[in-house]
Amino acid sequence: MTSTVLVTGATGTVGSALLDALTDRDATVRAATRSPPGTGPADEWVAFDFEKPETWGDALAGVDALFVMRPPQLSRVGPVRAFVDAAGRVGVDRCVVLSVLGADRNPLLPHRRIERHVAASPLRWTFLRPSFFTQNLVEVHGDALARGEIPVPAGDGRTSFVDARDVAAVAAVALTEPGHAGVAYDLTGPEALTYDEVAAVASDVLGSPVAYTDPSLPRFVVRELRRGRPLGFTLVMSGIYTTARLGLAGRVTGAVERVLGRPPRDVRAFFEDYGDERTASRRLHGE
Known part of the structure; x- marks a missing residue:
């Protein structure tokens, strides 16, 4: 059955690469960004802002899997956590979070605070912790x-250094294939x-x-x-x-190769x- 995948930050470094990585997968891809271009490698484009809850309903309608990327300009984690709660309430099944390498060892990072909130939610989660793009x-x-x-x-x-295209490829797998729930991948x-x-x-x-x-x-x-x-x-x-x-x-890990079956770029x-x-x-x- 075709699933619907919502990609936040769809025009960003990883988000845009993720749209490409999802092209050949059995999924309806909904691209979310504050100013949708309307064209590009997505089935649907939707206006979305973590700080504007009025945009969340259309973005989350019928969504099965969610890619969460905290915008760099967003200083607070509260809106992201509230959005995750909304996703859980409307029945989203899985959530892939773009975090950062070392987040598990630094509780002060906003990425870690988001991780902990998602882990406590009903969503089946996967954390991606990439090194420097x-x-x-x-x-x-x-x-x-x-x-x-x-x-x-x-x-x-x-x-x-990790290539953002490899991070996106791992995200596409975690969003559309089984076996990645409850796993954090350190990507280098x-x-x-x-x-x-x-x-x-x-x-x-x-x-x-x-x-x-x-x-x-x-x-x-x-x-x-x-x-x-x-x-x-x-x-x-x-x-x-x-x-x-x-x-x-x-630190160098082998997570990209384990997930993708090929070495990272x-x-x-x-x-x-x-x-x-x-x-x-x-x-x-x-x-």
């Missing part, structure tokens, strides 16, 4: 990368690299020099704020890179795909 090198720091820089304050710490790439090593890979694949500049934390914060980044987002990034600097971001594969997309875009625009 490889896509952030382009989506967050793309301007700097175009200048040949990776300007993050991570020292010589290693990071087990196949290796942990320093940012110097990432810069070397990017230089080799993209064919132009990329340097890891390793600014001090205060310099990084000032630079990001001057570029117009919100303070909250800048502080979150600072915490992530400090974790790497302290040597706490390098590495950083080189990501930059190869990114380079192909960039070349195709330049050709399209006559550059």
Whole structure:
């Protein structure tokens, strides 16, 4: 029987990849976002906002499985928890939560507070705890990368970069196949690299020099704020890179391969795909 899957954050890094991953599965895919584009790899688009309960009814109608992603700009977890409660009341069966690596060891993280609330709900849950997305090198720091820089304050710490497309593929399995209820998956790439090593890979694949500049934390914060980044987002990034600097971001797991039956993409594969997309875009625009 075809199920209905609701994807929150459907235009985000993982959400958009999840829509693609669900394309060939026996499911009606409902994409939820604050400003629906109306077109894309989904059967239905719906306007949705965690902070506007009046949008929840249409989003949850007839839903069997739910993908929950807390928007980075949402400082409070209360609206997400209330939405989870609403999902339970209308009979949603399963819930896949996008969390973060290490959430189980840090009760102060909003991701962990959401996890605990979902675990206490009637929903059959699966928690996805990914490491740092490889896509952030382009989506967050793309301007700097175009200048040949990776300007993050991570020292010589290693990071087990994971491709968001692999996280989305795991989410698609957990949303549509049995055997994943009550499981938390720590999702990483196949290796942990320093940012110097990432810069070397990017230089080799993209064919132009990329340097890891390793600014001090205060310099990084000032630079990001001057570029117009919100303070909250800048502080979150600072915490992530400090974790790497302290040597706490390098753990590698085999969860992606166990779920998907194939190894996760590495950083080189990501930059190869990114380079192909960039070349195709330049050709399209006559550059």
